[in-house]
Amino acid sequence: MGILGALSTAVSGLSAQSYALENISGNIANSQTVGFKGVGTSFLDLVQDSAAGQETSGSVAYSSLTNTLQGTLSATGVPTNMALSGDGYFVVSKNTGSSSQPTFTGSSLYTRRGDYTTDQNGYLVNGAGLYLAGTSYNPSTGAVTGSSTTPAKVSKSQLPAKASTSIAYSGNLPSTPKPNNYSSTVSGSDMLNPADFSTNPVTTGTVVGADQTTFLNESINGGEVSLYNSAGSSATAQLRWAKTASASSGTTWQLFYQTNSSAGATDVAWKSVGSNVTFGTGGALTSSSNVSVSNLTVDGKNFGTINLSFSSGLTQYGDTNGTATTTVDQNGYSAGSLTGISVGSDGTITGSYSNGQNAKLAQVTIAHFAASNALKREDGGAFSATPDSGQATFGLNGTTIAGGSVEQSNTDISDEFSKMIVTQQAYSANTRVMSTAQQMLQDVINIIR
Secondary structure (H helix, E strand, C coil): CCHHHHHHHHHHHHHHHHHHHHHHHHHHHCCCCCCCCCEEEEEEECCCCCCCCCCCCCCEEEEEEECCCCCCEEECCCCCCEEEECCCEEEEEEECCCCCCCCECCCCEEECCCCCEECCCCEEECCCCEEEEEEEECCCCCCECCCCCCECECCCCCECCECCCEEEEEEEEECCCCCCCCCCCCCCCCCCCHHHCCCCHHHHCEEEHHHHHHHHHCCEEEEEEEEECCCCCEEEEEEEEEEEEEECCEEEEEEEEECCCCCCCCCEEEEECCCCEEECCCCEECCCCEEEECCCEECCEECCCEEEECCCCEEEECCCCCCCEEEEEECCECCECEEEEEECCCCEEEEEECCCCEEEEEEECEEECCCHHHCEEEHHHEEECCCCCCCCEECCCCCEEEECEEECCCCCHHHHHHHHHHHHHHHHHHHHHHHHHHHHHHHHHHHHC
16 A cells, blocks of 8 residues: 555545544533433454555444433433433334324334323424334223334223222221210120111111110211212212120121111111121131122112122221221222323333322333344434344333333433544544655655756
8 A cells, every 4th residue: 555545545444434423523512311211332453455464554444333321310300201220222113104193114213212202192202303102001901002013002081980889998996985875884784686676777777866866875986988880979978886795606797887877766767787797706707708788778878789898897896985997998980080190110101180080091111133233323302123123022121110200311411522533633644644645655756857
């Protein structure tokens, strides 16, 4: 290689350093771009074919290399923003339709940019206009409404009411209850006395309006529970416990609920749940832990058959106050509108509703590649798969998602400035080679003259 070869090599050097400077400028320009991955320049020396020991330094080739190091995670306070902690990419699609009627065609793209917000249709769209893929769910039924690689759609519809079908009841009843009529000197004053009622509530399972005061004085508070029918209409059922029998083998109780708060003298005001509740001498429940209460009605609102369950734990131990300590819950609720969205570490998107309920709306899809450095860069911080990168595999694979956060650009400004200085010096040195070669050629021409 002579002078002309030196000129050719210097030209390749200028081209390579220009390319490096272009990448540096792009990195600096995107230092504040969410999810941006910096681009480095890889150089490769080219040597002409020659005999051993006579090789010369040749030209230089260049290529890009994506820096896949994770950027800093920054909290934004926007619940639908997401940042990946670990490997992987969000799966996204381009909208080939309009914003009001989006359509999605073509292959999936992959990105770390997670500044997602919901659009008018409920889709999650990032700042580059790419639509997040994930499995969508019907919040009412939990049924899947889309595939894992199609854009996730967050349903903004109202969560319909759910009728109450079961009551979970747990707690402790005092071995010696102390109702209003209780006296430590009067035997049996801790129990319900049928002789004090116009109709025997132990055998009939009912308390009429004329006997309400007596019933309240001979029973203890058992808590309350709000029930819902299929239309979302609710009523609060007041509960009371009455101890009805005591023997050496254990005790018997009945649980009553108020069926009519405005009952007249002959109207039924309180009804038993229909089954005796018994405890052994050690205070453990000996009767069935499940009671079916048929035709449960509160103030004219019928809730059908309700399963009353004591399986969470109902005991009868001593209590100096003589009162019941209870926890009562049920599975119904009124209709509710969507009030908020949150993203879990596993990519579950959950909706919060005005009725206090939560429902799964979508599951974010995360893609991984065997050779992520071989992905092809696309606009908007996205990448597409190539034969060298391999096909995407889906799943968390140890990656977690930070909701309400985004991943910042991984560009290091100070590092880019130092690279820029080195690149500038290398570029200037190549121009000196060209000027020196030009001077040498001029000297040859001058010899001829």
